[in-house]
Each structure stands twice: as C-alpha cells, then as structure tokens.
Amino acid sequence: MTTTAPSPTVTTTPATSSGEAPRRRRRRPTAGRLLGWLVLALVMLATLLPFYWMLRTALSTNAALPGGAADPLPVGLSIEGFRRALGLATAAESLADGGSGASLDFPLYLMNSVIVATLVTVFQVFFSAMAAYAFARLRWPGRDVVFSIFLAGLMVPIIFTLLPNFLLIRDLGLLDTLPGIALPTMIMTPFAVFFLRQFFAGISVEIEEAARLDGAGRFRTFFTIILPMAAPAVATLALLTYMTAWNDYLWPLLVSQSDQSRVLTLALGIFRAQAPQSAPDWAGLMAATLLAALPMLLLFLAFARRIVNSIGFTGIK
Numbered sequence: 001m002t003t004t005a006p007s008p009t010v011t012t013t014p015a016t017s018s019g020e021a022p023r024r025r026r027r028r029p030t031a032g033r034l035l036g037w038l039v040l041a042l043v044m045l046a047t048l049l050p051f052y053w054m055l056r057t058a059l060s061t062n063a064a065l066p067g068g069a070a071d072p073l074p075v076g077l078s079i080e081g082f083r084r085a086l087g088l089a090t091a092a093e094s095l096a097d098g099g100s101g102a103s104l105d106f107p108l109y110l111m112n113s114v115i116v117a118t119l120v121t122v123f124q125v126f127f128s129a130m131a132a133y134a135f136a137r138l139r140w141p142g143r144d145v146v147f148s149i150f151l152a153g154l155m156v157p158i159i160f161t162l163l164p165n166f167l168l169i170r171d172l173g174l175l176d177t178l179p180g181i182a183l184p185t186m187i188m189t190p191f192a193v194f195f196l197r198q199f200f201a202g203i204s205v206e207i208e209e210a211a212r213l214d215g216a217g218r219f220r221t222f223f224t225i226i227l228p229m230a231a232p233a234v235a236t237l238a239l240l241t242y243m244t245a246w247n248d249y250l251w252p253l254l255v256s257q258s259d260q261s262r263v264l265t266l267a268l269g270i271f272r273a274q275a276p277q278s279a280p281d282w283a284g285l286m287a288a289t290l291l292a293a294l295p296m297l298l299l300f301l302a303f304a305r306r307i308v309n310s311i312g313f314t315g316i317k
Contacts, residue, residue, distance in 0.1 A: 051290070058082060058287035065282055081283030085291055104288055105259060109267040112178060113246055113292075116263055119182040120245040125238050128188040129230075132196035133222055137208070147197075153190040166254055176257040185245065192237055199233040200226065239303050243296055264292045 057065065061076030068075035083089040086106045135147050165184045174180030203226065211221045227234065249265045256262050262270075268288055272280050 051293075054286045054290045054293075057282055058085075058284075058290055060283050062281055062283040078283070081281075081287035082291070084281065084284035085288035104267055104271050104284075106264075106267075106288065106291065108259060109262055109264045110292075112260075112262060113264040114295075115178050116182045116252075117242050117245040119179070120185050121238050121242045123186040124188055124192055124241050125234060128192035128237070129196050129227065129234065130222070131188055132193045133200055133226060135193065136197045136200035137205075151190055151194060154194070162251065162254065165251075169255060175255055176261050177255075178261055180255045181252050181261065181263065182245070184251065192241065195237055196230065196233060199230050203229055235303055239299060242299065246296060264288075268292065 056072070056074050058081045059074040059077055059079065060068075060081070061078045062081065064076035080089060080093070083093075085104050087104050135143065161184070169175055169180045169183065172180075172183075174183065207225060207229075208221050211225055216224070247265060248263075249269070252261075252263050252266045253269075256266055268285065271288060272285050274281075
C-alpha cells in the first residue's frame with residue numbers, strides 16, 4: 001500500500017498594483033497632539049528669537065539703532081560690528097560707525113577660553129570618572145558615608161568657595177594665569193562624580209568578572225571596557241563641563257588682571273563698559289556675543305544625539 005506525501009501548501013501574498021510596500025497608517029491629529037506641537041513651536045520660537053535678535057543687532061549700524069529699535073530687520077545693514085568685534089576696525093572707523101572707539105582682541109580671548117575650557121573638561125572628566133568607578137564598584141569601609149559627604153558639596157553655594165580658592169591660587173602664585181582660572185574645577189566636582197557613578201552602577205557586574213577571569217586588572221577593565229561602554233555619559237558630561245567652563249564669568253573676573261589671561265566672557269563685559277560717555281556699542285557687542293556663542297552651538301549640535309542616548313542611563317545596549 002503506497003501513500004503519497006501531502007503536497008506543501010504555498011501561501012501567496014497579494015501584490016500591490018504599484019509594487020510598493022504597504023503604507024503606514026497615518027495617525028489622525030488629535031487635540032492633544034496639536035496642542036503639544038503648538039507648545040513645542042512656541043518653545044522653539046522663544047529659544048531662537050534671542051539669537052535672531054543678536055544677529056539683527058550685529059548687522060545694524062550702531063548710530064541707526066535708536067531710530068529703528070522696533071524694526072525686525074537690520075537697521076542700516078553693515079558688518080562693521082563684526083569688524084570691531086574681531087579687532088579689525090580702527091578707532092576712527094569705529095567712531096564713524098557710531099561705536100565707542102574700542103575693539104576686541106578676539107583671537108587672543110578665544111584662544112584663552114578654549115585653553116581654559118579644554119583643561120577643565122579633560123581633567124575633570126578623567127578624575128571624576130575614576131572617582132565614580134571607585135564609588136560604584138570598589139568595596140571599602142565607609143564608602144557610602146564618604147560618598148554622602150561628597151554629595152553634600154552640591155548644597156554648598158559657589159559664592160562660599162570663591163574666597164578660599166582665591167587665597168589658594170594667590171599663595172600658589174597663579175594669579176593672572178590660565179592655569180589659575182582652570183585649577184579650582186580641574187580635579188572633580190560632586191555633580192560629575194554623581195552623574196558617572198549612576199551610569200557605572202547600571203553596568204552589569206558579570207562583564208567585569210569575565211574580564212578578571214581573562215586576567216584583566218582593575219585599570220585595564222576600567223579603560224578598555226567600562227569607559228567605552230560609558231561613552232554616551234562621558235560625552236554628555238564633557239559637553240556640560242565645557243559649556244560651564246566656557247560661560248564662567250565671576251571666577252575669571254577675580255583671577256584675571258591683564259589681557260594675557262582674559263577669557264571671552266570677561267572681555268565682553270569690559271568691551272561693554274568701554275563707553276562711559278555714550279551708549280554702549282550694541283552692534284559690536286552683539287556681534288562679539290554671537291561669535292562667542294557660535295562654538296557652543298556647533299558643539300551642542302555635534303553631540304546632541306549622544307546626549308539624548310545617555311538620558312536613559314541604559315548602560316548596555
């Protein structure tokens with residue numbers, strides 16, 4: 001008696017007439033979604049409006065600004081404000097355009113800001129990462145107590161530490177130097193240690209145990225496994241640290257005494273005050289402010305994706 005094997009069934013999917021994949025169904029706009037988009041649009045407008053107004057003022061003629069204060073477009077289109085901000089205009093050209101006759105040594109101040117922000121970022125992120133790893137993984141007596149005391153530094157106002165830091169920098173002979181400006185925040189900060197510790201604590205311990213079985217020590221595990229896995233958090237902390245150091249004003253004001261150690265934020269304040277008998281050079285000031293903010297905008301756009309990825313503290317993906 002012979003039996004025949006059942007023939008395999010073949011299922012076919014209906015093909016579309018145009019050969020394209022089926023389109024996704026669009027969600028119907030609801031009142032909540034429309035309200036959310038409206039709020040986001042208003043927030044974006046409120047965020048971008050100051051930058052547009054800076055650009056509009058920077059491209060205006062300083063002498064014509066009082067007569068067109070409410071004009072949304074540049075008043076007397078001119079790039080003289082940028083020339084004064086970059087130190088390319090003479091005193092006579094500045095006065096002819098309605099400026100105060102002052103100019104900025106923008107390349108020098110820009111270089112000083114880059115040096116200070118880079119020193120603070122590199123050293124603070126490095127030492128904070130090592131301290132955060134010690135708090136997250138190493139077992140030693142009193143670890144949690146020390147960490148709690150360390151976090152208490154978050155509640156100390158910065159103004160309370162200015163005088164002790166100033167006396168320390170003076171005694172070290174670092175007044176009016178770039179290392180003197182960078183030193184107080186170069187080692188570590190409570191926020192940086194707390195930020196990275198929370199990320200390190202979310203990384204699986206089994207990965208480090210496997211590395212130790214392969215003969216890797218603590219330092220090798222930290223530099224070859226933990227830090228690469230924490231790259232989004234480290235990049236986020238580095239960006240926040242760089243922006244904070246770039247925008248700092250009060251501490252450089254105390255330490256800096258000459259152009260050789262003057263950073264951009266301090267130079268902008270001095271540039272605004274160099275017109276005691278007339279109105280400030282708003283066109284030149286807004287041009288310099290826009291140029292000073294441009295590096296931070298570009299840096300943020302370059303690392304925006306990493307910042308979003310690190311918000312969830314996912315650890316392993």
